[in-house]
Structures are given as structure tokens and as C-alpha cells.
Amino acid sequence: MDSNSVLRSTVAAVIAAALTGGVGGVARAGESAGATTGESAGEMAGESADESADESAGQNARQVTHLGVWTMRAAPEAPRFRAPTKVISKAYAFRLVTRHTWSGEQFQCLDSLWTRESNWDHRAYNSGSGAYGIPQALPGDKMGYVARDWRFNPQTQIRWGLRYIKGRYGSPCGAWGHFRSHNWY
Structure with missing residues (x-):
């Protein structure tokens, strides 16, 4: 596995974990689940893939945000006038x-x-x-x-x-x- 694919999967996992309620338990792809949980995406993959990570994170964030839009629920309005x-x-x-x-x-x-x-x-x-x-x-x-x-x-x-x-x-x-x-x- 190359460093770009590791970075993409890690960023996607961090964003998904953040949207579902926390970052605890997120580990880099290819590592054991016992890795430290507070590391940023740059520390995990290194400084060499910053540009591709930014593009990848932006795309994943847009996808996740788009999915989040559909979960809103609006309450129906009561009729304003009803004849007796x-x-x-x-x-x-x-x-x-x-x-x-x-x-x-x-x-x-x-x-x-x-x-x-x-x-x-x-x-x-x-x-x-x-x-x-x-x-x-x-x-x-x-x-x-x-x-x-x-x-x-x-x-x-x-x-x-x-x-x-x-x-x-x-x-x-x-x-x-x-x-x-x-x-x-």
C-alpha cells in the first residue's frame, strides 16, 4: 500500500468518526487498532503527501456533508386559516x-x-x-x-x-x- 492510499483511508476514517460522534479508536490503515488516537492526518502519513491529502480530504468532506444534508426533518406547518x-x-x-x-x-x-x-x-x-x-x-x-x-x-x-x-x-x-x-x- 502506498502512502497516498493510506492517507486517503485515514482521512476518510477520521472524518467519518468525527461526524458519528468521536475520534476514539481510529487507527491508520495497516496498523493495529491500538495506535494512538489523537494524531492528525499529517503526522500519520508524513509531510510528503500534503497536497493530495488536502484534495482527498476536501472530496471526502463534501461527500459526507452532502449525505448529512438529507437527514434533516422539517415539521409540517399547521393550516393558517380554516373556515368553520x-x-x-x-x-x-x-x-x-x-x-x-x-x-x-x-x-x-x-x-x-x-x-x-x-x-x-x-x-x-x-x-x-x-x-x-x-x-x-x-x-x-x-x-x-x-x-x-x-x-x-x-x-x-x-x-x-x-x-x-x-x-x-x-x-x-x-x-x-x-x-x-x-x-x-
């Missing part, structure tokens, strides 16, 4: 009301009705009667024929509620009128 579920639910209900060719007045009646019933909370539960969701379906699992996610999806609850209102009262204002006179719909 109530706002999204009302917008979705408005879109469905207008698809039924009902007027804006019908949406106002629906808004009044469901604000009074559940305040547009898709997790609203009445422990006395067992009514659940935005439209306060009694029992809540009736909404299951629209979709299985009726417990936690406000859109499923709104679709069910509008079908119920259309089938039983004809329109949201009909349901709101019944609610005002009987305190239920």
Missing part, C-alpha cells in the same frame, strides 16, 4: 336550496329552522329525545339511507334534511311555519 364547519354547511345548504329552484326566502326559513334546532352543529345531540345532527333527525340513523357517514358528515345530514322537508312540508318555509306553531317539525 357552520359556514361551509350553510353554503352547501344554500347551493342545494337553489338547485331545488326554491328562492332566497326559502333559504332564510331553512336557516332560521336549523339555527333553532341545532345551530348548524353536525354533532348536535338531544339527550332527551335522541335527535341528532343539523336537521335533528329522530332517530339519527334515519340519515343512513343517504350515506353511511351521517354521524360526522354535515353534507349528508343536509341532503337528508332537505329531502325530509320537501317530502313532508313541501318547502323550508312550510317546515318553519309548522315549527313556529307546534315547536317541532
Whole structure:
């Protein structure tokens, strides 16, 4: 083994040991592991190969540094703004009301009705009667024929509620009128 290859392997071992937590136990290539551990690369290989050692050390350092870059971990950022579920639910209900060719007045009646019933909370539960969701379906699992996610999806609850209102009262204002006179719909 020539002195350049000994120097290259020693420098690589010293850099690797320094990056992994210490220089203890690093020995020159070709020597036993019991060699002294605090020696520099110049003392180990001699003064004759300084230029090639500098080039070799620079290349090894760049490689090791490059490998170290990929170990960083960044924490994901939390969303800065998230619209409340109530706002999204009302917008979705408005879109469905207008698809039924009902007027804006019908949406106002629906808004009044469901604000009074559940305040547009898709997790609203009445422990006395067992009514659940935005439209306060009694029992809540009736909404299951629209979709299985009726417990936690406000859109499923709104679709069910509008079908119920259309089938039983004809329109949201009909349901709101019944609610005002009987305190239920």
C-alpha cells in the first residue's frame, strides 16, 4: 500500500468518526487498532503527501456533508386559516336550496329552522329525545339511507334534511311555519 492510499483511508476514517460522534479508536490503515488516537492526518502519513491529502480530504468532506444534508426533518406547518364547519354547511345548504329552484326566502326559513334546532352543529345531540345532527333527525340513523357517514358528515345530514322537508312540508318555509306553531317539525 502506498502512502497516498493510506492517507486517503485515514482521512476518510477520521472524518467519518468525527461526524458519528468521536475520534476514539481510529487507527491508520495497516496498523493495529491500538495506535494512538489523537494524531492528525499529517503526522500519520508524513509531510510528503500534503497536497493530495488536502484534495482527498476536501472530496471526502463534501461527500459526507452532502449525505448529512438529507437527514434533516422539517415539521409540517399547521393550516393558517380554516373556515368553520357552520359556514361551509350553510353554503352547501344554500347551493342545494337553489338547485331545488326554491328562492332566497326559502333559504332564510331553512336557516332560521336549523339555527333553532341545532345551530348548524353536525354533532348536535338531544339527550332527551335522541335527535341528532343539523336537521335533528329522530332517530339519527334515519340519515343512513343517504350515506353511511351521517354521524360526522354535515353534507349528508343536509341532503337528508332537505329531502325530509320537501317530502313532508313541501318547502323550508312550510317546515318553519309548522315549527313556529307546534315547536317541532
